[in-house]
Amino acid sequence: MLSFLYARQSGLDDPVRLRRAESTRRVLSLELNHNRDVDRIHGNGINTLDIEAIDGRYMLSGGSDGVIVIYDLENNSKKPQYTCKAICTVGRSSRHVHKFSVETVQWYPHDTGMFVSSSFDKTLKVWDTETLKPAEEFQFDGNVYCHHMSPIARKHSLVAVGTKDPKVQLCDLKSGSRIHILQGHRGEILSVRWSPRYEHILATASTDSRVRVWDVRRALGSLFTLDQHNGDKSKASSEAVNTAHNGRVNGLCFTADGLHLLTTGTDDRMRLWNSATGENTLVNYGKVVNESRKGLKFTVSRGCSPEFVFVPCGSSVAVYGLHSGELITMLRGHYNNVDCCEFHPDYQELYSGGKDCNVLAWVPVLRQPDIEDDETNSKRGGAQAAINPAFVDAWSSDED
Amino acid sequence: MSRKRALIADTFCLTKRRRCAADSVTADGAADIRSSLQYLMTLFSRKLFNDSLPPVVLKHQLYSLHNDKTSVDKQVNELRENGDLLMFQLGFDSEAFALVFAEDYRTKVLQGEAGRETLGTVEKFLAKLIPGCSDLSFNKEKMLKEFLFTDPAITQLVKSGVLTVRDAGSWWLSIPNSGKFIKYFIKGRKAVLGMVKKSKYGEILKTELEGHHTTSQVKFQMKYHIHEIMGAELVESIQTTSGTLLRYVDGNVN
Numbered sequence: 001m002l003s004f005l006y007a008r009q010s011g012l013d014d015p016v017r018l019r020r021a022e023s024t025r026r027v028l029s030l031e032l033n034h035n036r037d038v039d040r041i042h043g044n045g046i047n048t049l050d051i052e053a054i055d056g057r058y059m060l061s062g063g064s065d066g067v068i069v070i071y072d073l074e075n076n077s078k079k080p081q082y083t084c085k086a087i088c089t090v091g092r093s094s095r096h097v098h099k100f101s102v103e104t105v106q107w108y109p110h111d112t113g114m115f116v117s118s119s120f121d122k123t124l125k126v127w128d129t130e131t132l133k134p135a136e137e138f139q140f141d142g143n144v145y146c147h148h149m150s151p152i153a154r155k156h157s158l159v160a161v162g163t164k165d166p167k168v169q170l171c172d173l174k175s176g177s178r179i180h181i182l183q184g185h186r187g188e189i190l191s192v193r194w195s196p197r198y199e200h201i202l203a204t205a206s207t208d209s210r211v212r213v214w215d216v217r218r219a220l221g222s223l224f225t226l227d228q229h230n231g232d233k234s235k236a237s238s239e240a241v242n243t244a245h246n247g248r249v250n251g252l253c254f255t256a257d258g259l260h261l262l263t264t265g266t267d268d269r270m271r272l273w274n275s276a277t278g279e280n281t282l283v284n285y286g287k288v289v290n291e292s293r294k295g296l297k298f299t300v301s302r303g304c305s306p307e308f309v310f311v312p313c314g315s316s317v318a319v320y321g322l323h324s325g326e327l328i329t330m331l332r333g334h335y336n337n338v339d340c341c342e343f344h345p346d347y348q349e350l351y352s353g354g355k356d357c358n359v360l361a362w363v364p365v366l367r368q369p370d371i372e373d374d375e376t377n378s379k380r381g382g383a384q385a386a387i388n389p390a391f392v393d394a395w396s397s398d399e400d
Numbered sequence: 401m402s403r404k405r406a407l408i409a410d411t412f413c414l415t416k417r418r419r420c421a422a423d424s425v426t427a428d429g430a431a432d433i434r435s436s437l438q439y440l441m442t443l444f445s446r447k448l449f450n451d452s453l454p455p456v457v458l459k460h461q462l463y464s465l466h467n468d469k470t471s472v473d474k475q476v477n478e479l480r481e482n483g484d485l486l487m488f489q490l491g492f493d494s495e496a497f498a499l500v501f502a503e504d505y506r507t508k509v510l511q512g513e514a515g516r517e518t519l520g521t522v523e524k525f526l527a528k529l530i531p532g533c534s535d536l537s538f539n540k541e542k543m544l545k546e547f548l549f550t551d552p553a554i555t556q557l558v559k560s561g562v563l564t565v566r567d568a569g570s571w572w573l574s575i576p577n578s579g580k581f582i583k584y585f586i587k588g589r590k591a592v593l594g595m596v597k598k599s600k601y602g603e604i605l606k607t608e609l610e611g612h613h614t615t616s617q618v619k620f621q622m623k624y625h626i627h628e629i630m631g632a633e634l635v636e637s638i639q640t641t642s643g644t645l646l647r648y649v650d651g652n653v654n
Contacts, residue, residue, distance in 0.1 A: 028407040232535075246495075267495075284469035287633035325470045329407060 026348040026364035038359040046353030062102030150194035162189030197258025205249035251296035297340035312338035454504035460631035539570035591617035603647040
C-alpha cells in the first residue's frame, strides 16, 4: 500500500492505479458488520433494490407485499454504528400501492425526483418522489417481470418492459405512448437491460432460452441472438441450436463499461459474452445454482482491477472473478433465499435483499489502526491492550 | 483481531509473486492436462468391457483436479485442434462430454471392426476424422459433400457404432459399444451419490469414501466416480484439516 502511495506521489504510477488497487482490496474484504444495519420495514420478501446513480445516497427497495421503501444510506451521525433509515414508504395503507408483489424498481437515471416500479398486478407506475403518488400508470395484459430505463439516454426516455407476453414493450415517458414493440422472442421475457455504453442498445432474456440484442431504432428485428456454442452447430442437440442457455435465461447484467454482458440461466450456468459481436467468451464459472422462477438480479462491481460478479445463489451471495471465472468467496448471512443485490460503487459496499425480509449491508473491513505509543493509549484508558498482539497469551489455560 | 485469513488481491502480493515466478510457470500447462488425462485414464476399468472400449474420461473430471476451469477448457480445445484428443456428446446430459485419446480410439474401433464388411468405410471415416475434424456431430450435407460418403456408407457407419442418430439428417460422433459404459456409469454415479447422502449429516471425507467397499451397483473404481461428482459439482468439496470433505448438495436431479 505504501509503495502505491509513493508511486502515485512521485508520478511513477497513474492515479487510477492506486484507486483501483484499493477498491479491489475493499471488495475482497466485504463482510457483515454489526456497525451497519438497514431498517427492517418489509413484512415479506424483498425482490429488488436500486441505488440512485447521481449521489449514491438513496436506495429504493420493492417487496413481495407491494410495498416500496426509500432508505437514506449516508451516515450523518458521527458514530460508526449506523442504521440506514427508511425515509418514506409507499405502504399498504396508501391508495396507490401495488396490489401484488413489486418485481422491479428503478430510480429515474437523471435525478431522484421520480422512480418507476413494475409489479405482478400488471401495471408499471411512474411515481413522484415528493408526493409519493403515481404520475403515470401503464396497464399490461400479463404479469410484468422486469423493466429498465437506460442510464445514459439523452435522446429518448423509453422504459423497456418485459412481461408474460413474448413481445418486449417500450413505453415512452415523454409522450405516454406504448406502441413501440420488439418482436422476436417466443417465451415470457424475464429480464431486460439497456447497455450502459450505447443508449439505443437493449438486451432481453426470455424463457425460450434465447437472449436477443436489439437496436431500438431498427424496425426489422433483433441485431443478433446470443449463441452459447458460437455458431458451432455440431455441439448442441438440434433443439438447442442458437440458444444462450440450456434452460430459461433469467438474469442479465452488463459490465460497467458496457463491453461485456453476463447472463444466468436455470441450467445452473453463467456466461460472459462480448456485447459487440455476441460471442461467448467461454469463461467457465462452474455451477451457479439458479432455481429462480422469475428474474434474478445480480450485479458487477465497478472500479476494481479484476472486476467481480455478485450473484445470489440460494441463501448466500457468490462472488466470482469476472474474467477468470473462479469463485472468490460466498457471502453468507441471509436466512432464506437471496433475490437481489446491488453494489455501491463509491464505497464498495454490497446491499442484498431476500426472502427473509432483511436488507443486509456488506461493508469492507477497515484496516485496524496500529498501536503506536504506549502512553497515549493508557491515557485514553481504552479497552485496547498496549501489548503487541503476538505476545498475548492466548493458549495457556487456567485449569492446568 | 479477525481470525479469518483475508483475501488479498494479486496486486498487493507483488514481492511474493516475483520470488516464486520461476517455479509456477504456466507454459507447461498443456502438459499438465495431458498428464491428468493419463492419470484419469488409468482409473478407467478396461477389463469390465472385455477390452472393447478405449479408456474414456469425462471432461468435468478434469475440473476436480485443476482449479481454473477456463484454462482447462482452453487446453482441452487445443489438444482437440491438434488431433490428439476426441470429444463426444454422451447424450444423457447436455453438459457431459467424454474425452478419448485419438490413437486409443482408432485402435479400438479398428479392433472391433476387424473381420466385418464395414471395415473399409470405417477406416476411411477415421482417416478423415482424426487429423482434421473436431466436430461433435455431422449433418447430411457435410457427410455427402465434404467427406464424400454415400448413403449406404453412412448406414454402415451407423451400424458399426461410430455414428449415432441425432435427428433426421444429422448424427453424433460416438464410441462403439458405449451403451454399456453409459448404463454402468449412471448406475454407479447414483450409487456413489447415495452413499454420500446416506452418511451422517450428508457429508463424508473423500478418503473414507474411497475406502468404502463398493456395492454391486458400482462397477467402476470409486476414485473415477469421485472425480466425476466433484467436477460436476454434484457434491460440495470443502477443504478441512483432515482432508477434503464431500457434502451432498440438495436439489440434485438424479
